[in-house]
Each structure stands twice: as structure tokens, then as C-alpha cells.
Amino acid sequence: MVSCSGLHRGVVFSLLLTAIATPNRLWAEVDSTYNTYGYPGLIDMPAAVSPPDAELALSFSHFHNNTRSTLTFQFLRRLSASFRYASIQNTHLTSATGAPVIHFRFDRSFSLHYRFRDETPRWPALAVGLNDIIGTGVYASEYVVATKTLRHNVRVTGGIGWGRLGSMNGFSNPLGLFGSNWRHRHQMDLDADTGGELKLGDLFHGDAAFFGGVEWQATPRLKLIAEYSSDSYDSEDGTTFDRRIPLNIGAVYRLRPMTTLAVNYLYGSELGVQLSMALNPKQPPFSGGRDPAPPPVVARGTPAAELLEVSVAEADKPALETRLRDALAAQSIELRGFSLTPTIARVVISGGAPNKTAQNIGRTARILTAILPTQIETFELIPLSHGLAPSQVTLQRRTLEREEFALDGSWASYAQARIAPAEAAALPPETSFKRFRPHIGVYLQPAFFDPDEPLRADFGLQASAQFEPRRGLIFSGSLRKKLIGTLDQSTRTSDSVLPHVRSDGYLYDRDGDPAIPELTAAYYFQPGDDLFGRMTLGYLEPMFGGLSTELLWSRNDSNFAAGIELNYVQQRDFDQLFGFQDYKIVTGHVSGYWSLQGGFDLQLDVGRYLAGDWGSTITVERTFRNGWRLGAFATFTDVSFEDFGEGSFDKGLMLTIPVGWVSGDSTQENYATVIRPLQRDGGARLKVAGRLHEVLRAHQRPGLKNGWGRFWR
Incomplete structure (x- = not known):
């Protein structure tokens, strides 16, 4: 049992009392913000609140030996999904000399937060959450939480947590009524676990503990928070984090719409800061765009x-x-x-x-x-x-x-x-005829969540061109020259037991300057009713070249499409110019595409991947009317988790931002990126520009x- 000092009790009690006593006519409603883990909550604890639908937020929080970067997307009106990269500094005393040794742990984790009940005048909002369900287990926890607005500017939260959130002043799991196995939870071996496995057997198991807090919207821009934490920080305290009491207090200031800065005093000993920035694809910077004004209809008889x-x-x-x-x-x-x-x-x-x-x-x-x-x-x-x-x-x-x-x-x-x-x-x-479209500009190629570095990127010049001598025949290519960048600074050499189809990526970044990322000839044709074809030949992507063929059945008025793709490719030299290495592979997939309600799309690909493994990829994506697309994918093949290596299986997030959404101009250009916890060789698929479903989806009846x-x- 950890008790708090009289001073800390007095500070927290005064804050709560002042919050309840403040007249609600003075200030706005309580803002919903992100906690230090990047999902909707108080300071360290969760709350049964949700940001607006489709909001995309990036949070950075730091205190003492913990730094967390989190990307959170409100995938549905009630469902938040978060991907987190954390740097944890542990200090241990060696047994030989007694000198402190600093050890950094870089951890990637995934969270889901689902608000299953809205707040009413009588009842609170209710939410359930899962943390670190496919990671190493550093942040593994589950919770059920309730949040209720007491006055116009005061909101209280209380909940029960398991795992990490059941580690402070815990008690026997009340779910033990359904069986004694609910009272036990496996201990994680954080040094041995490579992450990536879905650990369902421990959900809501083991000891439980209560947590809670109160939020006071002191002014339209300033919110004060006090909370009781049920997290004992056993996994990463080391000897430098003096956790004195289970109480936290904080102030959140809204710098501008959708940007907040928080200052927190944590566990009676640590000062922390957090910056959260958000945007919403539904709210472009230029609401009317910069397109020319539409011409009027000229009515007959005028x-x-x-x-x-x-x-x-x-x-x-x-x-x-x-x-x-x-x-x-x-x-x-x-x-x-x-x-x-x-x-x-x-x-x-x-x-x-x-x-x-x-x-x-x-x-x-x-x-x-x-x-x-x-x-x-x-x-x-x-x-x-x-x-x-x-x-x-x-x-x-x-x-x-x-x-x-x-x-x-x-x-x-x-x-x-x-x-x-x-x-x-x-x-x-x-x-x-003979449409020639040259373009010279800049490129930005980021790499997120490297095991040793949260962000690497290259920036440089890119010249590209497209030539279409006749309808359906398209020649295209690009040439890059890096100006500055850090993609080639990775010190990790591949330990993969599979063919190195992706894990040698840093060698391409190191030697490919200048580089030809793509140089292809593509032919698009329609062999029959509702049937479309594509053949692409050349240097298809930075790592592979060859021949890619595709056939797609896509009826104009149908929400379903199906296709088959077959490729014969050879691995390119690391300099990304004209040479090839010895590795060759036949790869391909059978694919099904479903357009669902609300702009959601589901895709299933089954076939052979670049490393010769067989399996399937499932992708869920949300497309907005302004061209924004956000989604997630997971690939499972016949490669075992052990042979795959760190991460256990290929998975990631996809983000496509139309350049016109940012600039307001009418342009076909998009900025697209894939955010992976780790790029390995298992489940790696060929990257080919202009796949048929992408080409057709916006031009048929559903689109x-x-x-x-x-x-x-």
C-alpha cells in the first residue's frame, strides 16, 4: 500500500473542491483530450470519451525516463485505434562494480479504445480498452471506464483495470466468479518476447485495481486534471524513477484549435510535458478549395x-x-x-x-x-x-x-x-495524342518506428515524366537525387533466414543516390464486358523489376470486384539503376474487394509473396470524399513467427493524403505512406503503381x- 503525504492530499482536495464549486455559466464544456499514452483519457489513465469522428492525432509525451510518440485515429465514431512508439530508459546497478548502467528499450504497441455507451443526463458514458495486444507486453492492460459530466465544466471518471492498470493497490479479480483461471495472468518475459503475437488468453485476467479522476475546464482554453493512477510502473522504473504516490495533477492548454500543450506533475516526483496535434480529414484547410469558379448553366430560351x-x-x-x-x-x-x-x-x-x-x-x-x-x-x-x-x-x-x-x-x-x-x-x-507530362519537384521519404530510431527520412529532388502516345499505353519514370537524409544510417544488418527481399532496405537507401525508383511501360486494356487488364514491364519499384500482369472483373454497379495478378520479377541492384541481382521469383495473388457503407473498403489477397511464402493479407480502409484514405493491414503466411523474427508477422497502417486537400488546388498528386512497426521479409508484396482496382474505383457507379x-x- 502506498500512501500520499498530507501536502499532496491537500493539493488534490483543493483542486476537486474548486472545480465543483465553480459556476458552470462561466466556461465552455469540458474538452476531450489525449492522455500520455496517446489515446482518449485523463493524464495517465483512460476516460470514456472520444474525439470527433475521423480525427487523426499525433501525441508526444515525456517525463523522466519515458518518451512516447502515438498516432491515434478515430476509425469509427466510437472506436479509436492507436499505434505507439516508446523509448524507455532504465537504470540498473551492476553486481560487479555497482556503477549505473543505462539501458534504452524501444517498444512498439497498439491500443483499441471503444466507447460502447453514450452519456445521458442520468447515466455515464462507458468504454472498454485494450493496450499492447500485439506488442511485447510492456504496456499490456485492459480496462472498463465510466465518465460523467457533473456540471457544465466538470467531468469525473472512474474505472477498473487489469494488467498494468491493475498493478497498484490491486485486488483479486472480480471476474474470478466465472472461474479461478480469471485470477491468474502470465508474467511477460520482456527481454525474450519479440512482440507481434495476439495474446488473447490473458485479457481481463489477473489482479484488478480501481482508477479515477476529475477534469475541470477552468477557461475555454485551460483544463485542469487530477487523477488516481492504478499503474505501479513495475516494468520500467529501474532505480531512477521515484514513484512516491499514485496521484497525478496536470494542466492542458489549447494553443490553437486541435493543438494542446500539457504540463503534468506525476507520482509526487516527476514533471512531464505533452504536445498533441490533430487534424480531421473532413475539415480541409481550404474549405472551398482553390479550383476556378464553376461555369454557369446556360439555359435555353435566355x-x-x-x-x-x-x-x-x-x-x-x-x-x-x-x-x-x-x-x-x-x-x-x-x-x-x-x-x-x-x-x-x-x-x-x-x-x-x-x-x-x-x-x-x-x-x-x-x-x-x-x-x-x-x-x-x-x-x-x-x-x-x-x-x-x-x-x-x-x-x-x-x-x-x-x-x-x-x-x-x-x-x-x-x-x-x-x-x-x-x-x-x-x-x-x-x-x-502523345501526351507528355514532365514534372520536377522535391520528395520526402520517411521511415517511421525503426527499432533503433523513431523517425528517419530522406529529402531531395525528383524529376518524373509520363508519356502516353495512345490511349492505354503509358510510359513513366522518375529519377531521384538525395539532398539530406538519415535512411542510410541504420546500423542493423539483416538476420533474416528468409530471402532478403525487404530487410536489406537500408542498403538500397545507402547506395541508391542518385536512383531510378521506377521506369516502366504499362498497357491498360478491356478484353470484355466488366473485364479490365493491365501489363506493366520494367523497373517496377526500387527493389524489383520485371513483368506484372493483372486481370480484374469489376461490374459498374457492383460493390464487389475480384482480380488475379501474376508477376515474374528479379531483385534489383542496391544502387537502383539498371542492374539486377541473382534472386528471381514468380509471385501473385487472387484478390477480392468489397465496398462497404460509410466509405469503408475491405480487401483480401491470397497468394505467394516475394520471399516465396504463401498466405493472405486482409486490409480495412476508410476513404473520405475529399480523397483522404486511412487503413490497416495484416499478413499471415506459412512462415512461422520464429522464422519471421521480431514482430512475428507483417502489419501496419496506411495513410494517403491528397495534395489538393492541403493546397486547395486541383491535382492528382497524393502523399502516401505505410507505417510499419518493422519491415521484415515475410509477407512482403510487390509494389506496382496503377493497380486496376485503384485506377477504376472512383470512376464506377459506387465511387x-x-x-x-x-x-x-
């Missing part, structure tokens, strides 16, 4: 439409095409095909970010009302992606004239549009429906 009163036979079609191409170019849309009949105009377009496909269709239709003769009643619009035409959107001119300013114009225009598969044989001839809110923008 003075502006008088010049359009000519027959189609009398119209100057080359002049119409030139005007249409120029008007579309002003909207960053490229005219790829154009044809007229007495009542129908068929237009093929490309360009812009995939999430803006519906917007491009809407703007193209508006432009057509201002250019085409009034006899043209039907617009057939075909958006191209990598030369493929997965769908055709048919709009009636009168619908555009009627719905432009309607309150429900977006939904009405979607309900009256016909979205069907495009008929490849009916596509009009292309109006332009168009998801983005149709931009039709009138």
Missing part, C-alpha cells in the same frame, strides 16, 4: 443562349471542339474525345483528382450547355482513367437547367443521371455516388 440557336448540321464542329477543349482546360480537364449526332453529344474527358470525377462531370456538362447547339438534348460523358473507360454518365440538358439552383440539386441530378458501363466500341476517336456531392461545385 438571351445568353441566342447564339446557340443553330442546327447541328450548320454548326462548325471543329470550332466547337476547339472552344470545348479550351473551356475544359481552364477547369484542369482534358478533352480526349468528341462526337455529335442531331440530339446527342458524346464527350470523353480525363484529368483531375479521382475524388473530383463527379465534379469534373458536372463542370463539363455546364460547359456543354454554353457551347453546343440547343438541339443537343443528351450529354454522354465518359471519364477516362489510365486509358480505361469504366463508365458512362448520361445527363439530360433540361435536368441541368432545372436543378442548378435547387436545394436538393445534387441528389436530384444523381437520381436522374444514368450511369452505365461505357461501350468501348462506341468511344469517339481521340482528339489529342461516383460517393463523390456526387461535388457535382455542382
